[in-house]
Amino acid sequence: MSFQIDFKGEKVIQATEQQTILDAALAAGIPHYHACGGKGECTTCRVLVLEGKEQLSELTSYERSIIAALGLPDNMRLACQSKVRGDGVKVHRLIKDDTDHYIFTNGDEEGITEVMGVRRKLALFFIDIRNFTPFIESHLPFDVIHIMRRIFTLLRNAIEQYEGRIIDTAGDGLYAVFGLEARIRSAAESAVLAGLKILEDVKIFNNTYMRPYFSHSFEVGIGVHVGKVIYGNVGIGLNNNLTVMGYPVNIAARLQAATKEVNNSFVISEQAYALLRNPPYAAGSAHLNLKGVTRAFEVKLIGKPYQHAHVPVPEKV
Structure with a gap:
């Protein structure tokens, strides 16, 4: 059995019960970032769940650890860990290109030298x-x-x-x-x-x-x-x-x-x-x-x- 996932602003794709959101996205041609290879060891594949949160699988131990460590909202999921269990899921892929990747992983500002008067x-x-x-x-x-x-x-x-x-x-x-x-x-x-x-x-x-x-x-x-x-x-x-x-x-x-x-x-x-x-x-x-x-x-x-x-x-x- 397969279910629909609506990637906001991109396309609607199909995902089987065995596929993670990441696997389904890659199979559908969406260039979904997954720096760790989809092992739940980073957050580059995270998605914001806009609708249908209840249609997703339970949080994995990897997700629980990352959410607790980073203080992520409860509608943020790792695409490599989440599977779809029903229709009506709409997600927003956060990292779409290299610039997004930089913003979310290297966004700290550098200090500036103090200059006086x-x-x-x-x-x-x-x-x-x-x-x-x-x-x-x-x-x-x-x-x-x-x-x-x-x-x-x-x-x-x-x-x-x-x-x-x-x-x-x-x-x-x-x-x-x-x-x-x-x-x-x-x-x-x-x-x-x-x-x-x-x-x-x-x-x-x-x-x-x-x-x-x-x-x-x-x-x-x-x-x-x-x-x-x-x-x-x-x-x-x-x-x-x-x-x-x-x-x-x-x-x-x-x-x-x-x-x-x-x-x-x-x-x-x-x-x-x-x-x-x-x-x-x-x-x-x-x-x-x-x-x-x-x-x-x-x-x-x-x-x-x-x-x-x-x-x-x-x-x-």
Whole structure:
């Protein structure tokens, strides 16, 4: 006798009473991770049971030990140990590729060196994820947090590849700086290269992961500016993170927010753009009226128009 297993966002497969969920998934062509070879000695094959928990076999001793050690929820099962005893089982495979594997097994953050009270010219980089609210409203809490972690891993990899440092995250956005150990010209170029890489990586992520598994896609808005700021550790004992303060930080944040106004995913100040030895193609320029800035602020548009909302580019003033 065989029963159906619905792998959320992937396919519905058949499993016999003798097969584990892992065996059935592999037989059906689902590339289910099982680092230990399906021996119950790791957790890479774990699945979140969304429906039909009562239709699964009893927890094995391996599962009990791992659940107790890691404090996993009671609807988490090891696919290599669980067998189906009836229809109506729906599961969510947690680790779908190498990036997922890294997140779930090597996600510890590295410590950062404490830096005390320095004034320095830096490139300020703000990024915000577009189209995230609709995703939050229509998906499970696990999906929301997991996808957020996926995207932030993507952002972090690009930023760190070009020697940037993430300073803070807020909601579905983050703030980074470039130039802690480089001159301002190199810092500006690194910030732009990181931003362009993120735009391409998000496009690939949408095509290979978000659309196939979640029928959704994201866009981002990036703002970059340069200027002299103060950075250091404020010493309140939270995460030992750097704090960066100054007027240019506010400008960079407002440029990121202005990406909606100018309908372009990457807005860079004219000051930062002028530092680039090999500047990327600019679709145009604009003069923005930014809060706290007395005169119109000139920027270059080096990203792409948004796909989900088209807003006319304001005329120069």
